[in-house]
Amino acid sequence: MEVFFQTLVAGVLKGGLYALIGLGMTLIMGVMGIINLAHGQFMMVAMYITYTLFHFFGLDPYTTLIISMPSLFLLGLVIQKFLLNPLMKVESILPENQVLMTVGIAMVLTEVARFIFTSNYLSVRTSYSSSAFYVGGISFSVPLSIAFILACLLTLGLFLFLIKTDLGRSIRAVSQDSGAAELMGIDSAKIKVITMGIGAGLVASAGTLLLPIYYLFPDIGGPFTTKAFIITILGGLGSTVGAIFGGLILGLAESFGATYIGMDFEDLVGLIIFLLVLLFLPGGIRRLTKV
Amino acid sequence: MKRPFGQLFLLFLLLILPLVIREAYYQHLMILVLMWVAIGSGWNLISGFTGQVLFGAAAFFGFGAYTAALLSSKLGLSAWWGLPLGGILSVAIAFPFGWICFRLRGPYFALATLALNEIFRHVATIWESLTDGMIGILVMQTFVSKAPYYYVALAIAVVSIVVIDRVMQSRWGYYFVSIREDQDAAESMGINTLYYKMLSLCISAFLIGITGALYTNYMGFIDPKVVFSLHDISIMAILVGIVGGVGTIYGPLVGAFIMVAVQEIFRSGGFGLLNFIGRSTGWPFMSSITKFVGDAHVLSFGILVIIVILFLPNGVVGDWPVIRKMFVRSKDQAV
Amino acid sequence: MRICVFRLLAVVSLLLMGIGVALAAEGPIKVGVVLPLTGEQAKFGEIEKNSLLLGLDEINKAGGVNGRKIELLIEDDTGKPDVGRSAVEKLISQDNVVALTGGYSSSVTYAVCAVAQQRKVPFLVSTGSSDKITEQGWNYVFRIAPPVSEYPKALNSFLSEVVKPQSVAILYENTLFGQSGAKAFNEQCSKSGIKVLTREGYEAGAVDFKPMLIKVKAAKPDFVYMISYVMDAALLMRQSKELNFNPKLFVGGGAGFTLPEFAKNAGAAAEYVFSADLWSPQLPYPGTKEYFENYKKRFGGPTEYHGAEAYGCIYVVADALKRAKQLTPDAVRDALASTDLMTAFGPVKFVSYGKKKQQNALPTYLVQWQKGILQTVWPKNVATKPYVYPVPEWSSR
Secondary structure, eight states, X not given: OHHHHHHHHHHHHHHHHHHHHHHHHHHHHHHHOSOOTTHHHHHHHHHHXXXXXXXXXXXXXXXXXXXXXXXXXXXXXXXXXXXXXXXXXXXXXXXXXXXXXXXXXXHHHHHHHHHHHOSOOBOOXXXXXXXXXXXXXXXXXXXXXHHHHHHHHHHHXXXXXXXXXXXXXXXXXXXXXXXXXHHTTOOHHHXXXXXXXXXXXXXXXXXXXXTTTSOBOGGGHHHHHHHHHHHHHHHOTTXXXXXXXXXXXXXXXXXXXXXXXXXXXXXXXXXXHHHHHHHXXXXXXXXXXXX | OOOHHHHHHHHHHHHHHHHHOOOHHHHHHHHHHHHHHHHHHHHIIXXXXXXXXXXXXXXXXXXXXXXXXXXXXXXXXXXXXXXXXXXXXXXXXXXXXXXXXXXXXXXXXXXXXXXXXXXXXXXXXXXXXXXXXXXXXXXXXXXSSSHHHHHHXXXXXXXXXXXXXXXXXXXXXXXXXXXXXXXXXXXXXTOOHXXXXXXXXXXXXXXXXXHHHHHHHHHOEEOHHHHTOIXXXXXXXXXXXXXXXXXXXXXXXXXXXXXXXXXXXXXTTTTTHHHHHHHHHOOTHHHHHHHHHXXXXXXXXXXXXXXXXXXXXXXXXXXXXXXXXXXXXXXXXXX | OHHHHHHHHHHHHHHHHHHHHHHOOSOSEEEEEEEOOSSTTHHHHHHHHHHHXXXXXXXXXXXXXXXXXEEEEEEEOTTOXXXXXXXXXXXXXXXXXXXXXXXXXXXXXXXXXXXXXXXTOOEEESSOOOGGGGSSOOSSEEESSOOGGGTTHXXXXXXXXXXXXXXXXXXXXXXXXXXXXXXXXXXXXXXXXXXXXEEEEEOTTOSOOHHHHHHHHHHOOSEEEEEOOHHHHHHHHHHHHHTTOOOSEEEEOSGXXXXXXXXXXXXXXXXXXXXXXXXXXXXXXTTHHHHHHHXXXXXXXXXXXXXXXXXXXXXXXXXXXXXXXXXXXXXXXXXXXXXXXXXXXXXXXXXXXXXXXXXXXXXXXXXXXETTEEEEEESGGGOSSOOOOSOOOGGXX
């Protein structure tokens, strides 16, 4: 029984982080209709920012959120404005040009990070990095729990933003029907720029929260990009509720897969769920919940 | 085929190339170029001509490579049987995959192929009793000389270009392009889109699969990370396609040459030129420049992609008139 | 337009050939090196390259090889076999090297070995740890490092003499190093009557090992044998501590568990962890300590066993060049085959045993982290500190 509950806890805590990664991606996919294959690399950049601030200025990793999120917001803005938006005007054979562009961006970000920080593994060690508390014999990692709580708060904030503010409503409008939104007087190019910024900012928070328990090197982005699009497809495009459930489901599936099938199947479980959802539940969880 | 002359001349030159350039180093680079021509052509057929972007070329490449390797390690046959069989088995994989996943469109199909790529890599890693996992499989090379491999690679490259050229001139090609342009319109015109997308994918998988089998024969060692590599195979195939020219017959040829050349130039510091300058002039900063250039090879790929997509969305071949205008404008004005 | 493309091709290749000819000038004895200097494996490629250069300068300062200097031509393999092959083809056909060394990842090393054997140029492998590399009957391929299956030699005698365990759980990363090491250790255990309770692989770079560890904990093995790279190793130990998992001992299979970053990242969880090891700066070989100190002085960071392998390699190559009757690849091969040299990495002598050919049979060691310092604890004759066993439980530390 201990095995079961410990697996459950591990899955839920990891799922919280995954949800945060998926949220940014789902916003981008909903509004832009493209897959951002540089998503994990955005996260990597944020982790390097946190590392630098921690290492050179002695800032606590969690306080660096104040800096890493806006920085990535800006990076997202710049990339969307100067690299992705211009593509809408470029005549080309493949509509997937924007996706291919994000591949190029991912490569550039990774290699620039390698130039500056080399391929060495870096990590941020704090006093609470490897502490844990116990509830009924089940261990809860302190930093993962903090990350989980912060992830919940950020998600809540995003919700309020999308529902209560004008900008948030505009984003939702573009996500639902960009043509109609434009007729209503919304500048969809501008909304896309802002959405990319918010998406990058969200994944930045995931990176910063992950760093104290994990480690960092330039190639870290790739696997998280994969997880991000799995979560998004699982949850349904543009669905914030879906992304949260998608993240939790992926976290739980990985944990239970690792415990009851084998740790080598951890990644495979996620990929297979992804294919199954794509084929048998197109639209993801959103189709079930209609949110 | 307005000028079969040019093509025949090029073919003739490629045929006598190993007789003229006898250095194994350049022959090896040419073999790599020819392999990428075949892979790029395969990618281009399904993605460039039919519009279904393939993000998992390595799935078929690796499948072909493992077919050849397993024939040799498990059945004791020559790995050369992997060439036909690797192609056929890749088609056998492409068939159910396409059948199931072609209901997906655009980026979803691309993601599904990416997932297939990753699934294959994991399975090949985990299934140790069959594939020996990451320990990899060794196949003894048949020839010491490079020439036989060169000619096999050349044959595959020529076949892939000719096949795609023929296909694209036939009715099939017309259907492929109409699916790319507007799938719903194609469907309403009575084209069985699933059937033609399958056809396109199977031809692609075949070409990529036999190239994978050739890779096993030529390199003599494979492991899942090498042949199912998302980065070094699948994305490289896309780069070859988009740099050369999406939806052009000769795009992959040019793209393959550019990509292999770029990789090698950066890796070796301009073929040792930078080192040579550094040594003969004694400038101390030359060695750091050499290191910088060496480190930049993946970066250069990334920048190349961004530039090509922004400014040459149809690749070097597709946008050749644009490139030409940029360089010979002054001459034209003079005339 | 196609002709244009071709013309460009022809001009470029002509240019390149010209450069190639210009570079092949007379000079020092040329030795080729193939190492990953960019990409994911660059870190170790860099350590090996630095160690080679350190050794090279020492040799050349001391008069080189019979008065002639050695020149190392270092090529980047970027961690990919086809690129490694490009590199070695260039070294052999353009630079006319008399010998090759280096070789980090096994897949690249294998590709390089095949070319070296075909072109009859001796290749001294510094790392490439796949067992298969020296099992092909190739007479131009030598390896200074033991194959991966032999890393835990010292551990086996420690287990049978001191711990006498009944059961084990084997955890390994899904890489060549992990999978072949786990396989070899599994066989070793069944031979010596230790029951293997679970054998679990994982994809390197996992975020959370708790599901696997909780399962292993429930199986109650006497000890855990882990083959992991440094950051995974640190996570495994930290999460074991969080789960309060107390087997009699934790043993690492070399690689990640011996690096300083492991202790730094695992913190208190690294204490008393054992590991198999090939080399440590405290070993009583001539030059070992000096190598470690000089490396630190020149490159500003600590070195480890990969570096020592490369450092040993350059001395073995220099020794072979000295003894070679002529400076041809064949003569150098013959000289390498009769190597009997003491290096900072350990004694080097290429022998054939079992399926292996021209393999250096090196003793291995068991090390333990004690108060944040890696101490050699087994075999007893080279131990720097006595081993701590039984290991106290997490709660009583």
